[in-house]
């Protein structure tokens with residue numbers, strides 16, 4: 182009777198489906214909990230890999246919700262988006278259908294560290310993401326709050342580890358799955374804070390996840406607490422933009438996705454942003470009211486690189502801080518004041534805002550607020566994002582201590598692929614530090630852990646010159662196609678065409694050799710020294726900052742003209758030329774790191790008790806916590822000494 186009742190409930194819950202003709206299933210290959218930036222990518226990736234997937238989330242109408250800033254990308258984050266796209270993920274394509282102000286950051290530096298960024302229309306993004314997710318084959322979407330996990334005995338050969346078998350919803354119904362991915366964001370025991378008021382919430386207007394947090398703690402997961410915050414939203418018509426600095430978008434816009442030739446809206450139709458600044462009066466209001474601000478008093482760690490105005494005033498007294506006024510959408514009446522994240526009581530937020538230039542008459546539509554939430558120490562997951570404690574249970578997104586849509590999306594796509602590969606018994610798909618920013622992000626989390634919200638930066642990456650936004654497809658698309666089967670034929674064809682065109686283009690450029698005086702005549706603006714007697718190749722000329730493929734093709738139309746028809750190809754040939762010489766050195770270093778990464782550590786090693794290798798108790802505990810998969814990963818764990826690495830290396834060699 183219980184089973185029948187439970188099936189009845191499941192049937193009623195299964196009303197929201199991407200494929201309405203399919204029978205309602207209570208068993209799936211992969212179940213993803215949470216329809217945020219990690220969850221949508223995870224669910225779509227698992228489905229692309231061929232798994233029957235269920236996305237379970239509180240509300241379908243919040244799928245793709247941007248909880249904080251109306252923008253995607255930025256320094257380091259733009260790289261992550263390109264890599265998610267190279268794995269055929271969603272967010273870059275959806276941004277190119279929803280962006281309203283494209284601007285590349287870090288332009289003064291080389292293209293290896295450019296930060297692709299865009300303001301996004303929140304409403305459009307949500308609409309486009311929901312359309313995409315609800316129309317993904319093999320993916321079912323269902324509303325529900327997950328309260329508990331179904332667990333069973335360990336699989337043979339993995340003593341001591343239980344295995345996840347499904348999830349239990351708040352209404353008591355059970356859904357079975359071969360793999361489960363948790364992407365619950367800021368919802369685990371989430372508490373919303375304004376001034377001295379605190380109440381349970383995952384974010385504004387959403388309930389927290391309490392039962393699930395308790396389950397994870399009971400299972401023995403190490404849980405920590407973090408905080409974040411968001412600025413108030415302002416009424417557009419109440420701001421005096423005329424006296425502020427205007428920022429116009431780039432022309433042309435550089436799309437996020439390798440599949441987008443252009444973005445949906447022309448640069449001249451995109452919206453501007455405006456810049457204003459804080460002043461000493463803002464500092465006074467913050468400092469005079471610290472006693473009314475419990476978020477600031479809390480000792481929990483907040484985001485270092487996206488701090489609240491209170492932290493900025495406390496950490497950098499007497500400084501003026503930038504406030505960017507960003508549009509929330511094409512037809513939105515709201516402005517997002519980036520840099521003004523604040524948790525003061527609402528009336529004091531208003532007072533603070535109106536003493537800023539241009540905002541003297543600004544109306545606050547809703548106040549800023551903070552959120553405090555549980556996260557799980559990411560050293561408890563492996564690079565495939567599967568937990569060490571529970572087999573086939575994966576964590577992705579803010580639950581792992583990261584902050585940002587892009588970091589969440591990057592983990593989501595990897596968790597989705599691996600949850601699906603686990604079901605079909607295939608080896609995990611791991612991106613290494615030498616292959617991508619995603620590899621750096623996951624390696625940092627799983628080996629170092631984090632005690633404050635982690636965000637991606639180019640400075641975290643050793644091989645920046647190779648891991649560029651322009652070449653993410655050549656680094657990841659072919660592997661994802663071969664090892665995970667998660668890439669559409671259209672993307673695979675485009676990446677293959679680009680790869681062969683680049684190889685051909687570079688070899689043609691190398692083969693065109695002229696004297697320097699001839700080049701000087703053809704391209705007078707190129708800084709070519711005419712004293713050189715040796716011929717100079719077209720590739721060397723393209724390395725000059727002043728020269729691009731259009732100039733070069735005007736000078737030598739045959740055979741170069743054909744490489745300018747595809748604008749992306751022309752742009753990429755220029756970048757390849759610029760990095761050609763420096764990359765030769767980096768390749769050697771990459772090979773050395775890859776050698777260490779190839780030395781695998783046995784995954785069933787019990788570091789706490791093993792006697793065949795000499796390790797201090799401290800090192801044993803650190804290795805036990807992080808369970809590094811390779812000697813390379815072990816060597817990056819703080820406190821694991823070079824002597825311990827030598828001993829581990831000897832041990833690995835004797836056991837192999």
Ligand code: FAD
Nearest residue numbers: 215216217218219239248249327366368390578579585589
């Ligand atoms: P979310 O996007 O939060 O998605 C979680 C999803 O899980 C939600 O759909 C929720 O409904 C669902 N869910 C949770 N529990 C359950 C359950 N038990 N059952 C079913 N569904 C469940 N990022 C920055 O980079 N800079 C910032 O300044 C910044 N400020 C922020 C301020 C606030 C107030 C908030 C809330 C977030 C902020 N972020 C910021 C973070 C950014 O929004 C997140 O990093 C990103 O959204 C994380 O994506 P996610 O998929 O992990 O989680």
